[in-house]
Amino acid sequence: MSTRHATRIKLAPWALLFVAASWGLAFVVMKDSIQRQSVNNFLFSRFALAVVVMVLLRPQVFKLFNKDLVTRSAFAGFFLGAGYILQTLGLERTGAAITGFITGLYVVFTPLIAAVLLKARITLVTWG
Numbered sequence: 001m002s003t004r005h006a007t008r009i010k011l012a013p014w015a016l017l018f019v020a021a022s023w024g025l026a027f028v029v030m031k032d033s034i035q036r037q038s039v040n041n042f043l044f045s046r047f048a049l050a051v052v053v054m055v056l057l058r059p060q061v062f063k064l065f066n067k068d069l070v071t072r073s074a075f076a077g078f079f080l081g082a083g084y085i086l087q088t089l090g091l092e093r094t095g096a097a098i099t100g101f102i103t104g105l106y107v108v109f110t111p112l113i114a115a116v117l118l119k120a121r122i123t124l125v126t127w128g
Contacts, residue, residue, distance in 0.1 A: 027096035027103075030088065039088045043081075 034042050054061070091099040111127070114120045 024096075024100055027091065027100045031091055031096045031099075034088060034092050039085065039092060043084055043088060 030042070037045075087099065087103055090102070111120075111122050115122050
C-alpha cells in the first residue's frame with residue numbers, strides 16, 4: 001500500500017465526520033434563517049446564490065442545454081423542489097435535530113421505495 005493511499009484511508013473517517021457535522025449544522029443555520037424570512041424567500045435566496053456560483057464556475061454548461069434536458073430537469077426539479085419546500089416547512093415547525101433525523105431517513109427509504117415501485121431487488125451492496 002502506498003503512503004498516499006494509507007494517508008487517504010486515515011483521513012477518510014475524519015472527512016466523513018466533517019461532512020456529517022457540516023450537514024447537521026446546516027439545519028441549525030437554516031432554522032435560524034427561516035425565523036428571519038419566509039420559507040420561500042429563504043429557498044429562493046439559497047438556490048439563486050447556488051445558480052450564480054455554478055454559472056461562474058462552469059459557464060460552458062449552457063452549451064449542453066437542449067429541450068429534452070430542460071424538460072427532464074423540470075420534471076425532476078418539481079419533485080426536488082417540493083421536497084425542499086416540505087423539508088423547510090417541517091424545519092419551521094420542529095427542531096433542527098428532528099428535521100435532520102427525518103431527512104436522513106431517505107437513505108433507508110429510497111431502496112425500499114425503489115423495491116416497491118420499480119420492483120427492484122435490494123442487494124447487500126445497496127445497504128453498504
